[in-house]
Amino acid sequence: MSGGQQKNAKLIDKDGEEERCKEGEEQTCQKGEEQTCEKGEEQRCKEGEEQTCQKGEEQTCQKGEEQRCKKGEEQTCQKGEEQTCEKGEEQRCKEGEEQTCQKGEEQRCKEPKPKATPAIDWKAKCEREWKLSDKGISTPDSLDWQCIYGKKPFGRNLLKSPNPEGLSTSVPPPQPSELEPPPMQPLEEIGDFSGWQVTTEHIPVDTSGIPPGVVVCYLPNYSWSIKEQCVDLKAEGLWEELLDSYQPDIFILDWYEDSKLDKHVFELHIKLLAEDQKTVIKEFSHAPENKMSGDTKNWICVSHIFKNYGPGVRYIHFLHKSKDLFVVGFHRTRITNSTVFVQLRD
Known part of the structure; x- marks a missing residue:
């Protein structure tokens, strides 16, 4: 051995190769350990650096790779553990924690995520x-x-925007001004009708009661304002076994204004539909006739309960119609607090 080699260090030749240390550098191993270089590779330490292993451990270099220590840094293995660097693999430490090695980055142990x-x-x-x-x-x-x-599928209103105009049934419907005829306004300017499909059905003008030759300055033009939406019961939290076997009660409520614009100012049509959204399993329709006399305008409630409707119900189609009148201004029949909810029986 030459004088440049340190005492107690082992130099191992494999197939005619040797491990060399540059001038002014040294290679240090802890007592009782051995450092091995695979064929055709060499392990180098930069000046003033050390590569350190804890007692009783072995540090292995995979073929074609180098293990380097940056200046002033150490690579440390905990006692009784083996640290292996292999490309693209994860290094795991304490139970329940995960340690990830990425080239040139720190090793961090994260706390286990709650299950x-x-x-x-x-x-x-x-x-x-x-x-x-x-x-x-x-x-x-x-x-x-x-x-x-x-x-929360039970006792909750399943309709979207059930009160578009924000009207309360505890307060009489708003009355038009006596000074100016009310203008016609798009529904989007009146309230939030999101969730509703809104259409208008114009009713032909009835001239049957007008004698021949009589000139009428203003003929009443009626129209239906139709609003509808379809409730997907499974999407609202109900399940097939519940709907088919138990068949919970389905409650329908709606409030309309006694506008006295005509004898028929409101209609309600409800259909319980099958999976195809076309087959009608049960339905309810209501088209009340109201008195034209009297000045008081109040809210009128319409309600219905579906019971024992049979298996297969998956959707509820809700449609109501309110009659409007255009004659020297636009007059509407308002609707509010439309409700559909499912309830378990006591």
């Missing part, structure tokens, strides 16, 4: 709060009970 609450807990919560087992309602494990619980 999601098992679905069985949400199912038990739904069964307990809604007493589903007591009512004999099927609760399949395959359903997302957390999602169903979040939808």
